[in-house]
Amino acid sequence: MQDKFFLKKRLKSSIILFVVLLVTYGAIIMTEFSLIKGLASIPKAFEWGVTNFFPTTKSLERLPNILNKLFETILVSIGATTVAAIFALAFAIMGSATTRVNSFLSGMARGFATLFRNIDIAVWSMILLFTFGQSALTGFFALFFVSFGFLTRAFIEVIDEASGSSVEALQATGAPYLTTIFQSVIPASLPMMLSWVLFVAETNIRSATLIGILTGTGIGFAFDLYYKSMNYNAASLVVIVIVLTILLIEYISNYVRRVIL
Known part of the structure; x- marks a missing residue:
């Protein structure tokens, strides 16, 4: 057998x-x-x-414009991550087995998380292009949708793992629902949640570079413009700036993680 x-x-x-x-x-x-x-x-x-593929003196003259585009990309990425984290926290509280209000809301929250997380960010960008056209808003919503789905799922797991026993203890004493959330769930889960938010922010900055090619905004559009016009020296400067920025953000993110965890 x-x-x-x-x-x-x-x-x-x-x-x-x-x-x-x-x-x-x-x-x-x-x-x-x-x-x-x-x-x-x-x-x-x-x-x-x-x-x-290397910067020249002439291409360095474009550095201020490249940095402005980079700043725009970083702002959109961090903004989308922050707003997504706020919405994800609310949906995670509804979706968690520890803090859910009822099965219907829990299933709905988990369903939204699955839907938004499993559709690729490039697909979201192409869908949103029909509505918002080539604009920073398209990139923002594409990053927001994917971040919201991912963070909701991550926050649900964090809440279930970090605050199960403390929630049961407060519920046994007859503590109100909101008191349980703000005095137990959020304090216990906050360090890991912040770690996930930092991870998504890093990922979004990388993704926003590629999304910018589709949406015609940010540092991605600057690279696409220089590359298609065969200005390879300026395109290489964009690549160098992106690499240095990603390394700097990763260093800052790792430092913050060491502090909060």
Whole structure:
């Protein structure tokens, strides 16, 4: 009986492996990919990068404009994260098994979280383009929707893990619902919630760079504009500024996490 089980499991694994290899082969045929040509093109690609993709004195003149676009991107990202965190906290309290008011509201909160979290941010941007066009508002709502879904799910898990026993203790004493929330749930969950908010803010700043190409705003649009106009020196300056900003934000975020956790 056990041999049949392992044989059946091995057969399923073999079929899955065969399907994966078949799909991979089909992708190679469709894209006309050649490993030999790819490896042979590396030296030329490196040579092109060295000769074209570096800032010059002329491209440095565009630095103030690039920094303004970067500042816009950071503001939109942090704004979307902050607003999403506020809404996510309210929905997480409704959705948590520890603090839910009733099953209907809990299911609704979890459903919204699943919907907004599982639709990719690029898809949200394309959907919102039909309504708001190429504007900072499109990027803001795209970041907000994804952040809201992710943070709601994360906050629900944090509340369930961090405040279960303390909530039961307050409820046993007959404490009102709002007292339980503000004196037990939020204080116990706040450090981990802040850590998740910082993580989402980091992610949003990276995502906003790509979203800017679609929405025509921020640092992403600056890169797209310089790259398509073949101003590779200015485009490389944008990339350097983005990398340095991400490293700085990650350093600040890690420092804040060490302080609050």
